[in-house]
Structures are given as structure tokens and as C-alpha cells.
Amino acid sequence: MESFFICGGNRLEGELSIQTSKNAVLPILAGCILCDKDIILHKFPKYEDTLTMLNILEDLGAKTFIYDDCVKIQCDSISKSEIPVSLASKIRSSIFSLGAILSRFKKAKVPYPGGCAIGARPIDLHIKGLKQLGAKIVDKHGYLYCDGTNMKSGVVSIDFPSVGATENIMLASVFLKGTTKIINCAREPEIVDLANFLNSLGAKISGAGNSIIEIEGVTKLDGGEYTPITDRITTGTYVLATLICGGDVTLSGVNCEHISSLIHNLKNNCCKLDIKGDKLRVIANKRPKAISKIETQPYPGFPTDLQPQIMAMLSVARGTSVVVENLFESRFKHVSELKKLGADILVNDKTAIIKGKSMLYGANVVCQDLRGGAGLVLAGLVAKGYTTVDDVFHIDRGYYHMEKDLQKLGANIERITKA
Numbered sequence: 001m002e003s004f005f006i007c008g009g010n011r012l013e014g015e016l017s018i019q020t021s022k023n024a025v026l027p028i029l030a031g032c033i034l035c036d037k038d039i040i041l042h043k044f045p046k047y048e049d050t051l052t053m054l055n056i057l058e059d060l061g062a063k064t065f066i067y068d069d070c071v072k073i074q075c076d077s078i079s080k081s082e083i084p085v086s087l088a089s090k091i092r093s094s095i096f097s098l099g100a101i102l103s104r105f106k107k108a109k110v111p112y113p114g115g116c117a118i119g120a121r122p123i124d125l126h127i128k129g130l131k132q133l134g135a136k137i138v139d140k141h142g143y144l145y146c147d148g149t150n151m152k153s154g155v156v157s158i159d160f161p162s163v164g165a166t167e168n169i170m171l172a173s174v175f176l177k178g179t180t181k182i183i184n185c186a187r188e189p190e191i192v193d194l195a196n197f198l199n200s201l202g203a204k205i206s207g208a209g210n211s212i213i214e215i216e217g218v219t220k221l222d223g224g225e226y227t228p229i230t231d232r233i234t235t236g237t238y239v240l241a242t243l244i245c246g247g248d249v250t251l252s253g254v255n256c257e258h259i260s261s262l263i264h265n266l267k268n269n270c271c272k273l274d275i276k277g278d279k280l281r282v283i284a285n286k287r288p289k290a291i292s293k294i295e296t297q298p299y300p301g302f303p304t305d306l307q308p309q310i311m312a313m314l315s316v317a318r319g320t321s322v323v324v325e326n327l328f329e330s331r332f333k334h335v336s337e338l339k340k341l342g343a344d345i346l347v348n349d350k351t352a353i354i355k356g357k358s359m360l361y362g363a364n365v366v367c368q369d370l371r372g373g374a375g376l377v378l379a380g381l382v383a384k385g386y387t388t389v390d391d392v393f394h395i396d397r398g399y400y401h402m403e404k405d406l407q408k409l410g411a412n413i414e415r416i417t418k419a
């Protein structure tokens with residue numbers, strides 16, 4: 001089992017370029033299923049989840065070649081319309097392939113997806129949306145058996161702006177003759193990036209980033225090359241790491257619009273945020289201040305994927321803060337671990353009350369999920385003494401060698417293997 005061994009107390013100084021977005025690349029890889037030509041994705045991030053998604057494409061018949069920092073996907077040999085549970089159960093984004101496989105083969109057999117254990121994570125909105133397009137879906141023994149022969153363009157209304165359901169329905173609509181309108185879409189930047197990627201191959205998608213998206217059906221997609229956006233959650237993670245440790249860090253490849261809610265919440269919070277083009281400089285020399293209330297919301301609200309990380313920062317802030325997790329019903333698993341480091345946090349249902357402490361103390365903690373693990377690392381960076389963070393395989397799903405990034409900024413952190 002791999003862990004991070006951290007000696008807390010170092011300030012963070014230096015420059016770091018932000019990697020490509022996990023949650024943009026995953027649906028884009030699903031989008032490759034729509035194409036029967038070669039696709040090259042530049043700045044391909046080798047997170048565990050993106051590598052698993054490549055394995056799913058290979059299992060469907062695609063050939064993939066990873067060069068230096070890009071991946072070439074030969075899609076002409078994709079011939080299967082079902083995904084094995086061994087791969088699907090590893091990641092949430094396997095379910096995004098359903099819409100794409102239906103578009104290409106008019107049938108699909110897809111198991112229930114995996115992903116972080118941060119709640120029940122149902123897929124009812126995906127199924128309801130695809131059925132509104134005429135898909136016949138039978139849910140049997142953990143598999144979805146889908147028949148898309150009678151799918152037609154039309155209006156699809158999603159009960160909640162689900163990121164994955166929006167992406168799935170978009171992918172299912174690309175080849176449907178006529179115009180499909182999706183209402184109450186999620187507005188995340190990753191959805192805009194998926195639409196931009198598909199349009200670069202010849203799709204006709206408009207409105208992505210708003211709550212109504214229109215897709216005009218086309219007959220086929222060309223091959224092409226694409227560079228996905230950078231990861232706004234990684235950016236936010238390192239901004240908060242700098243606040244929690246103190247320091248002077250410049251992040252490059254940043255789109256500050258994508259983290260506007262975080263920036264808004266950090267205004268006047270003992271740090272200076274300097275934005276110049278795609279560079280964001282964070283200067284933090286004082287103990288952070290409490291934030292009266294943070295509520296996670298769909299984009300452009302405060303992202304649920306930064307909730308554990310800001311909770312870590314608030315654990316050492318001056319004053320008492322409230323964090324409300326509105327998106328996932330089991331996304332406070334990092335709280336018990338933060339308390340092992342001395343954090344003072346009281347949880348009642350979806351609300352956490354955090355009384356900032358002047359000091360946390362090193363301890364042994366265990367990752368429960370990807371972003372919760374990132375939060376534990378941030379807390380370990382400031383805790384006095386030694387902290388070990390176990391089960392960092394959770395973190396590797398969405399950060400590429402996080403310890404190397406932090407070492408570059410002066411953190412005292414090592415990856416170790418425990419017996």
C-alpha cells in the first residue's frame with residue numbers, strides 16, 4: 001500500500017503548471033467512440049482514471065498509443081458495444097460511454113459505473129434522459145441492456161443539472177437526425193470542452209455552458225486533434241495549499257473564470273491573488289480567516305470537488321466556518337480523519353461547523369476518496385510533526401504524482417510503500 005509521508009510546516013514557493021482536466025478528458029475519451037478515424041489528444045494526463053478509460057476504449061476495439069504527452073486513438077477498429085464490469089466498476093465515467101456506444105451501434109450493454117464512494121450516485125437521470133430520446137433500457141443484474149434502434153431527436157429535460165447525464169445525452173444525440181434540445185443542463189466548463197471537442201470533429205452542438213444545449217444531428221464525425229482544458233479542481237487544490245501553508249506560488253495554465261467561486265470566497269482572506277492571463281499568483285503570509293458559509297452548488301457555484309480541500313484550510317483558519325455539502329450525501333468522510341490531526345469539526349447531516357485551530361498535529365490518516373484524500377494532504381502539510389496519508393491510490397485517480405508537484409513547491413512530502 002502506498003502512502004504519503006509528510007513533515008508539516010514548510011511554506012510553499014515557486015511555479016507550477018496545471019495539468020489537463022480529468023473531468024474534461026474522461027467524457028472526451030467517451031466521445032472518441034463516436035468516431036471511426038484517428039484522434040490525437042494533446043497534454044494527455046496519465047491519471048489512473050484516464051488510463052482506465054483508455055482501457056475501456058481498447059476493450060471496445062480501439063488502438064491507443066501514448067507518446068510523450070499525447071495519446072493517439074485509432075477508432076476505426078472499435079467494434080464492441082459492451083463494457084466489462086471489471087473496467088466499468090472502476091470509474092464513474094464508464095457510464096458516459098453508454099450514450100456514445102448507442103450513437104455508434106444503436107445497442108449497448110453497460111454495467112453500473114464505479115467512482116468515488118461519496119454517495120449513492122444513481123444513474124436514473126442518465127436512463128430517463130436516454131429514454132426520452134426513444135432508447136429502450138432494461139436494468140438487469142447490474143447491467144443496462146439498451147436498444148437504440150428507435151432513438152430520435154427531440155426535447156430532453158433533466159430533473160437536476162447532472163454533469164454526467166448532460167454529457168451522456170449529448171453523446172447520444174450527435175447522430176440523431178434533426179435537432180435535440182436538452183433542458184436544465186449542467187453548465188460545468190468540462191461540458192463546454194466536450195462540446196468544443198465534438199464540434200472540432202464536425203458535430204453541431206450549441207449552447208454548452210448554458211442550461212439549454214441544442215444538438216443538430218450529423219451523419220458522421222471526422223478525426224482530428226484536440227487539447228482539453230486544464231484542471232480547475234487541481235488549480236483550486238494548490239491555491240488552498242498555498243493559503244494553508246503560507247507562501248508565494250504562481251500557477252500557470254489557469255483559467256480563473258473556472259474557479260471564480262473559489263476566488264470570490266477567498267477575497268480579503270489573508271492572501272493576494274494576482275491574475276495575469278493564464279497565470280495566477282497566490283501570496284499568503286498570514287493565518288487564513290474563517291468563511292462564514294460555503295455551500296457547494298452546481299457550476300458556477302462553489303464546486304463540491306473543492307469541499308474537502310477548503311475544509312482543511314478552514315480547520316486552521318481564525319474563527320468558525322460553516323460548510324454545507326449539497327451535492328453528495330456521503331462527502332464528509334474526510335472529517336473523521338481531519339479530527340485525528342486535531343481539527344474541531346461538528347457534522348450534522350449535510351452541514352459541517354469548523355472551529356479553526358491555531359495548530360494541527362501530525363497523525364496517521366487514511367484516504368476515503370479522491371478529493372477527501374487531497375484535503376488530508378493539505379492538512380498534513382501544515383500539521384506540526386509527521387503525518388502519513390494512507391491509500392493514496394485514491395488521490396492518484398485524479399492527480400498525477402501530487403507529491404512531485406508539492407515537492408517542487410518546497411513541501412516535505414515523500415511517497416512511501418508500507419508493508
Ligand code: EPZ
Nearest residue numbers: 023093121122123124125126162163164305327328370371
Ligand atoms: C461529475 O460526477 C464529476 N465526475 C464529479 O467529480 C463531480 O463531483 C460531479 O460531476 C459534480 O460536479 C466526473 O466528471 C467524472 P452529477 P457526476 O451527475 O456526473 C445526482 C471528482 O472528484 N444524480 O453532476 O457523477 C448525484 O447523486 C468527481 O473528480 C442523480 O441523482 O455528478 C449528485 O447528487 C467526484 N441521478 C448530483 O446529481 C443521476 O442519474 C450531481 O451529480 C445522476 C446524478
